[in-house]
Amino acid sequence: xxxxxxxxxxxxxxxxxxxxxxxxxxxxxxxxxxxxxxxxxxxxxxxxxxxxxxxxxxxxxxxxxxxxxxxxxxxxxxxxxxxxxxxxxxxxxxxxxxxx
Amino acid sequence: xxxxxxxxxxxxxxxxxxxxxxxxxxxxxxxxxxxxxxxxxxxxxxxxxxxxxxxxxxxxxxxxxxxxxxxxxxxxxxxxxxxxxxxxxxxxxxxxxxxxxxxxxxxxxxxxxxxxxxxxxxxxxxxxxxxxxxxxxxxxxxxxxxxxxxxxxxxxxxxxxxxxxxxxxxxxxxxxxxxxxxxxxxxxxxxxxxxxxxxxxxxxxxxxxxxxxxxxxxxxxxxxxxxxxxxxxxxxxxxxxxxxxxxxxxxxxxxxxxxxxxxxxxxxxxxxxxxxxxxxxxxxxxxxxxxxxxxxxxxxxxxxxxxxxxxxxxxxxxxxxxxxxxxxxxxxxxxxxxxxxxxxxxxxxxxxxxxxxxxxxxxxxxxxxxxxxxxxxxxxxxxxxxxxxxxxxxxxxxxxxxxxxxxxxxxxxxxxxxxxxxxxxxxxxxxxxxxxxxxxxxxxxxxxxxxxxxxxxxxxxxxx
Numbered sequence: 001x002x003x004x005x006x007x008x009x010x011x012x013x014x015x016x017x018x019x020x021x022x023x024x025x026x027x028x029x030x031x032x033x034x035x036x037x038x039x040x041x042x043x044x045x046x047x048x049x050x051x052x053x054x055x056x057x058x059x060x061x062x063x064x065x066x067x068x069x070x071x072x073x074x075x076x077x078x079x080x081x082x083x084x085x086x087x088x089x090x091x092x093x094x095x096x097x098x099x100x
Numbered sequence: 101x102x103x104x105x106x107x108x109x110x111x112x113x114x115x116x117x118x119x120x121x122x123x124x125x126x127x128x129x130x131x132x133x134x135x136x137x138x139x140x141x142x143x144x145x146x147x148x149x150x151x152x153x154x155x156x157x158x159x160x161x162x163x164x165x166x167x168x169x170x171x172x173x174x175x176x177x178x179x180x181x182x183x184x185x186x187x188x189x190x191x192x193x194x195x196x197x198x199x200x201x202x203x204x205x206x207x208x209x210x211x212x213x214x215x216x217x218x219x220x221x222x223x224x225x226x227x228x229x230x231x232x233x234x235x236x237x238x239x240x241x242x243x244x245x246x247x248x249x250x251x252x253x254x255x256x257x258x259x260x261x262x263x264x265x266x267x268x269x270x271x272x273x274x275x276x277x278x279x280x281x282x283x284x285x286x287x288x289x290x291x292x293x294x295x296x297x298x299x300x301x302x303x304x305x306x307x308x309x310x311x312x313x314x315x316x317x318x319x320x321x322x323x324x325x326x327x328x329x330x331x332x333x334x335x336x337x338x339x340x341x342x343x344x345x346x347x348x349x350x351x352x353x354x355x356x357x358x359x360x361x362x363x364x365x366x367x368x369x370x371x372x373x374x375x376x377x378x379x380x381x382x383x384x385x386x387x388x389x390x391x392x393x394x395x396x397x398x399x400x401x402x403x404x405x406x407x408x409x410x411x412x413x414x415x416x417x418x419x420x421x422x423x424x425x426x427x428x429x430x431x432x433x434x435x436x437x438x439x440x441x442x443x444x445x446x447x448x449x450x451x452x453x454x455x456x457x458x459x460x461x462x463x464x465x466x467x468x469x470x471x472x473x474x475x476x477x478x479x480x481x482x483x484x485x486x487x488x489x490x491x492x493x494x495x496x497x498x499x500x501x502x503x504x505x506x507x508x509x510x511x512x513x514x515x516x517x518x519x520x521x522x523x524x525x526x527x528x529x530x531x532x533x534x535x536x537x538x539x540x541x542x543x544x545x546x547x548x549x550x551x552x553x554x555x556x557x558x559x560x561x562x563x564x
Contacts, residue, residue: 016545017541020541020544020545021541030404042540042541042544045544046540049526058523063523063524064520064521064522064523070557083522083527084522084523085517085522085554085555086551087551088547088548088551088552089551089552089555
């Protein structure tokens with residue numbers, strides 16, 4: 001079942017998928033946060049999201065908002081408060097489209 | 101599996117009062133464990149060449165070193181009081197073969213014969229080597245030929261079991277084309293495949309080849325070796341073309357099958373019907389049902405389930421319910437598949453309340469919902485903008501560790517985002533990833549595109 005779904009995703013849009021899961025050399029700011037020199041956009045998102053969860057950075061009054069600590073600020077444009085909804089877009093900024 | 105909470109029911113009280121459903125103690129439902137008959141050992145009877153020493157298999161050989169293995173064998177022989185029977189030797193060889201190379205296994209066999217002249221390898225001894233050589237990483241058929249030659253030179257002609265073992269081993273290693281070559285060669289020299297081997301190979305070829313490639317294999321087997329396709333072969337072919345939505349070819353195949361003197365049976369009809377249902381052609385599916393009746397082929401549970409699924413899918417709920425009654429009259433008990441198909445149809449119509457009534461009826465009859473039922477209902481509830489009820493159901497699913505399906509997941513995430521509950525959407529994303537319902541990629545892509553959509557909707561002032 002799953003491989004087939006995977007196959008479909010690839011045949012549907014191979015570029016979009018590679019953009020999501022290809023390993024990319026990270027810029028220095030991100031490298032410090034992730035602790036690796038290479039990761040995929042998906043991996044990076046997962047890392048940031050789990051960082052938010054483990055450090056309880058969601059606003060207790062409004063869970064949709066993340067209150068950034070210094071470390072998070074450094075990679076999210078220095079914003080103090082970030083909406084969860086814009087998280088994927090903010091991370092995308094570190095992964096410019098035209099590579100190679 | 102979890103139980104649908106009672107609090108989901110008030111939503112349906114208005115409708116269910118009219119129907120006066122039977123009161124059933126809820127806590128007894130959905131909990132009935134399906135006891136499996138303890139018949140597992142029966143499988144072992146089919147494999148006589150793997151007796152007791154199997155337990156030692158893991159520890160017997162620590163390395164694939166040949167001299168080591170020979171030493172172990174010699175020590176076994178010298179310490180054993182009575183001469184062990186052939187099954188002992190075979191399983192000894194088997195356990196070595198499972199970790200070594202083909203050449204080493206053959207050398208070990210030679211060593212075994214030399215040390216103990218009383219041991220004469222039988223067919224299954226060579227079959228062990230054959231299976232191993234089929235699974236060997238060598239891309240050519242050389243190791244297979246090597247073992248077959250060894251077998252023949254020891255006076256054992258390959259028989260149908262040999263062919264079957266080789267074909268299955270090759271196919272499971274994804275080497276269908278080699279399997280075809282080997283079957284042709286063996287048919288020419290020794291022995292033709294039996295119908296089971298043949299049909300198994302056709303089924304594997306359907307997955308790996310284009311349709312024409314499969315046909316050319318069938319034609320060649322018929323013209324050269326006089327191995328004719330039977331009703332099962334045709335059913336496999338029809339199933340294959342139906343799954344690729346090529347119904348015209350399916351109908352042609354039914355014609356061919358009749359020309360060959362076969363009478364389509366229940367399985368053929370069920371398969372064709374499934375094909376029509378997948379294409380939302382309810383009318384044609386009913387046509388097949390009528391044809392079955394005309395020809396005196398008794399419909400079974402699968403027939404009715406397919407028909408109800410197809411009719412629900414293309415929105416003909418009235419007909420679907422009619423067939424539900426026909427089915428019950430014919431003595432078949434509707435199962436989770438039947439009910440889920442109907443619920444799916446009702447949800448498509450936007451009648452979630454009707455689907456919940458059906459859930460009640462289903463549970464009252466002692467039929468517990470399955471993963472698909474939960475997902476259908478979750479999808480329906482979210483579509484019908486009954487998010488709170490949907491979340492409640494989602495909670496139950498989470499508790500019971502029930503996996504989410506793509507559609508249900510996407511609808512739930514979208515419904516949550518629409519309400520501005522992005523954090524909860526992220527939680528659903530986490531559950532989908534944790535429970536391995538979807539791949540990380542699929543789950544994330546859905547979340548990302550939904551958030552993108554949300555941004556757009558917010559800009560247009562459509563969402564919170």
